[in-house]
Amino acid sequence: MSLPPDRPVPPQKAPPPSSSQPFRRAAPPAAASNEPVRLNKRMAELNMCSRREADEWIANGWVKVNGQPAEMGVKVTPSDRIQIDKAAKGQQANQVTILINKPMGYVSAQAEDGHEPAVTLFTPQNRWVEDNARFFFHQNQLRGLAPCGRLDIDSIGLLVMTQDGRIARQLIGEDSQMEKEYLVRVAYHGLGQPAPTGQLVRMDDDDPVTTNVQSVFPPAMLAKLRHGVSLDGQALKPARVSWQNPEQLRFVLTEGKKRQIRRMCELVGLKVVGLKRVRIGNVMLGNLPLGQWRYLAPHEKF
Template identity: 30%
Template sequence: MIRLQKFLADSGICSRRKAEEHILAGDVLVNNKIVTELGLKVDEKRDKVYFKNKPVKIEQKKVYIMLNKPEGCVTTSKEQFDRKTVFDYINIKERVVPVGRLDYDTSGLLILTNDGDLTYKLTHPKHSIKKVYIAKVYGIPNKEKLERFKNGLIIDDYKTAPASIQILEKDNKYSTLRITITEGKNRQVRKMCDAIGHKVISLKRIEIDKISIGNLKIGEYRYLTNEEISYLKKICEKIIK
């Protein structure tokens, strides 16, 4: 017996937290009855679960892929404005969900999987996982601005956690920065750069902890290696279930 939200996550429908939202919204039926309360446990073999009137089964084969997300696509399965989604760039039979998100105009490393436990733990707000970005910005941050960035900034009424920032290249108008954060707030890197007066021109995520985009081309994907999968599971071991 497992909780309904975990069942939905393990089936590749969505993340566990998103599943909770769908349950509360009445999108899930168990044995032909709408469930709107959290906490219900289901039997994987005996109970019949439907999501938006479509039957749901847990994927037996766990898959883990890495996509080099292009700019100009959204990290969702459905798009109301008919824009491209990350799922237009992958061709696998299993249903997977993104581990976290990248903004429409941000490119780079995105992990997708049907492993609900891994998704839940990697995106848990209490777990600090390093994410590395390359940002091209207007202007060149001075020492005082770099220190402010490193120590945390007030954006959207909260203070960001300490971060890392390094100038890789610079000229008269622009600079290229290597930025490392441990949070995943909405458009956080862009807002942090705005807060020190250097608007982002382009942004690419290149690493999640020790998992690197490497030489994977934009718009292409690959399966994670066994070593990469084992590493991700290892760093999640201390996360509470």
Template identity: 35%
Template sequence: MTEAKRLSRCLIEAIGCSRREAELYIEGGWVTVDGEVVDLPQFPVQNRQVQLLPGAKAEPPEPVTLMLNQAPGLDETAALASITPQSQAAAFDIGKRVLKGHFRQLRCLAPLQPGATGLQVFTQDWRTARKLTAEFGKLEQEYLVEVQGTLQADGLERLKRGVAAKGQALPPVKASWQNETHLRIALKAPTPGVVAQLCTAVGLTVVSLRRLRLGGVSMGKLPLGQWRYLGPQERF
């Protein structure tokens, strides 16, 4: 019985490239085994057809940032586990080849408010990670807040000026009604629970909280539980 070989070895023998080139081709999603893309250089191959796709480049794959419309009841770990090739939003397909490597070493550096759903960001791109780490406090976050209760007189103006709750001064925010039961609130560097405190201070109780935007990046009409790639022209 013939012993299985590593995919990288099979590619080296097939096209005469170096080991490093073989690894780059494979990790970049340019190599198929019996017609299916395999991006693991150590993948065992035995009596199967290995091919290099047209246009292949022996370059490291570009790191990615993924935007998820996080469903209710998920923490960061469960939200990350929900990101699979099958849960990509078809309507937001920008033509980027989906690689298994895109789901490795993802970090969440822009946490949602406690109990919130909506826009969650996972990245393996050091440039995005640096931006979110160094400037997170400067990025405006916009939430759609479902509320119940009766807004106090001049409640929106008070939110815009800044209110006090239990002797603590809360920051001024941008606030407007989207409809009879939903407020849009935008603020920078929200501390845990601050949106609920803001609403309570003007007579409202938060029913649900959904992040719509982080800095200059909006979730748009991304379906619940699905994800998309950060576009090349989008900037936080």
């Protein structure tokens, strides 16, 4: 995986979105019960909208329960009938989801340590010329646009940003099993013999193996990457890990802990020297150029 020598030239800065916070992980759906729950929670569980959208719709008078206008904070049971006004559905149809090929040096969410957030790339000048989606760029599309998950500042590839809480829940909800695929270029530093504490001692970092890493990397360590690594005292879910070529691994994960792949690799004597996310669910990065973006097409489903 090679990176272009030139970083994309930042366009004229767009106004920051009204909510630059990433979508928070939604709670998993509650077990089937006849116990009353708040209407906004019930609407999110039914994948009608996000809780934030539900509150907005209720405030606008766009939601009825059993034929009556709903009040904020009302509780409902599974037997209650929820109706949504056409105005709410029309607003939802105009929500956008964009795919950005994030370059190095950009953060996923809010600006930090002098680094710009990836949303600053979402301008007409940076739209991919081959994007055939029906949407036209408008400043309103920055409102509530937030990343669905992170992509580290030193990583590149597919980053999803959306106004649609349903998509956010699908990608990063606590019950999400969405696959995320990465190409990871590595160097092998090796691991020494176990110390008295049982920890493996890292070998000399001054002379890592950077070519044909596959030939020297122990198969047992590859198996450990697939299932057997713990981070922060918690065992990771099984991952699909295979060699893409002698210097590059392919990871497919269904979870996303902070700097997970880099930390996994460190535990088996590998150092990540390049990381690119190429797929989320059924949506591929494809030929989207580095630093450019496109809309999620209506026919595309994660």
